[in-house]
Amino acid sequence: MPATTQPLVLDHAVIGVLDQLDAAAALYRKLGFALTPRGYHTLGSINHLAVFTDNYLELLGFPAEGAKARSDLWSYPAGLNGLAFRTTDAATLQGELAAAGKPVTDWKDFSRPVDVDGVQKPASFRTFQIGGDAISNGRFFFCQHNTPELVWRSVDQNHPNSVVNISDVFIVSRAPQTITRLLDGFPAASAPQAGKDGISIQAGIVTIHLLSEDSAAARFGQAIPQGFDGNERKVALGLKVRSLKAAADALALGGVSPRPFEDGLLVDAEAANGVALWFKE
Template sequence: MPATAQPLVLDHAVIGVLDKLDSAAAIYRKLGFALTPRGYHTLGSINHLAVFDGNYLELLGFPSESEKTRTDLWSYPSGLNGLAFRTSDAAALQGELVKAGKPVTDWRDFSRPVDVDGVPKPASFRTFQIGGEVISNGRFFFCQHNTPELVWRPIDQNHPNGVLNISDVFIVSRASQVITGLLDGFPAAAPEANKDSISIRAGTATIHILSEDGASARFGSAIPQGFEGNERKVALGLKVRSLNAAADALVLGGFSPKPFEGGLLVEAEAANGVALWFRE
């Protein structure tokens, strides 16, 4: 039974950095990402974005002097710990998912100022979480952009490494039915079982759910090892304009990427807890 007519589309991937945003941002600039200026959320968190054509990557943390007002985020491990899916109407979708029996939170509004030619303008959002009690080591949530023009700005989308979009998300799971149960019911997003994984389409991105053995066979020690709970988000696939340009940017930043499935892989240990697969 369809739960909604709204599509499942990856909006952004969240890399949690706790109180180490400065050092994480320095790493990602060396990886060839052009980051937005630091953002300050009304919820107390701070961030930098790497904005692509249809989605983006978020480095999310807190000031070192923070009162840790969002203790939920501090409880997650560093690395890829959040996936945000886009919605055009968070309130309507939240209601539909409640009727479908999905475990969701109430929606809430927040914002952060964006400097536009010296004038601060509020980028505002409405979000709610799904599966908070059953998802381990992070969260899945839905995000409504009230001011997308303040996020997808051409000035922020030219990356030296040539990344165009997030193309893949890899999750190691001990109970894949937890994730498939949460995300089932969206049009054109039915889980598909493959030889070594389960895949779910989310707009231009694909979510891959792997067993521990399958992840080890595919990625080896390049991904985070060991975790508590049901799952851990471990790697991102990044579509690039040119693999040669990506390689040049990575080497210039001091990285030694490994050949991987027709692309290049930067291990999680070097990229703040998430493996990065650059692919054409």
């Protein structure tokens, strides 16, 4: 019996940039993303978002000056190091998962101001982490949006590269059961599925792929980060675009040279702040 009736849905993917947010933002604009203005969290972190139709990318870091307020952000490697799953009720879900024996943290509230026509409004969130020490090189967490209208704004959703959604997350895993155990207990639509290339978990419209090192090397070659400590490393994102030509044109304009890849275009991790990006229709 599931631990909860809440679905497993990917809300956003976090690309950690340490104290290099300016450089990362400039790079992602060259990759054809329209980024939101810099956000300042009450927790001390700073960010830019690339907001899509149903989910978003977050470039997350901390100010180069002053104290490092969030030790978790500088203990992870730069690159794709966070997956946030959506919840409509973080407190209830945290209790349900704790009762099912999952290693979860207490939930916490925080916010960041958003400028709406010259008026500062607080975008607020409630989050908790799952997995903690079990997850290597990053984190899994659940995010409740108290003010989704301040995140999903049409003014931020038109990207020159024509990306409309995250469609895939690729994780190289030496112990996939670590992840499947954490994410079981959700409704059957999210049950892990074994395939010839590894294990897949459906998280709303996003497919999470757990690949062995050999399978990842066979599929992506040197395009993904090479070598890591621990059980797993998040290495690539699939991005659905309205037009592959628009994506190619935007990348060319930014001076980026992708490679053809499975009926799409692949930008190597070295050119995208530590995560490979697969643009596909």
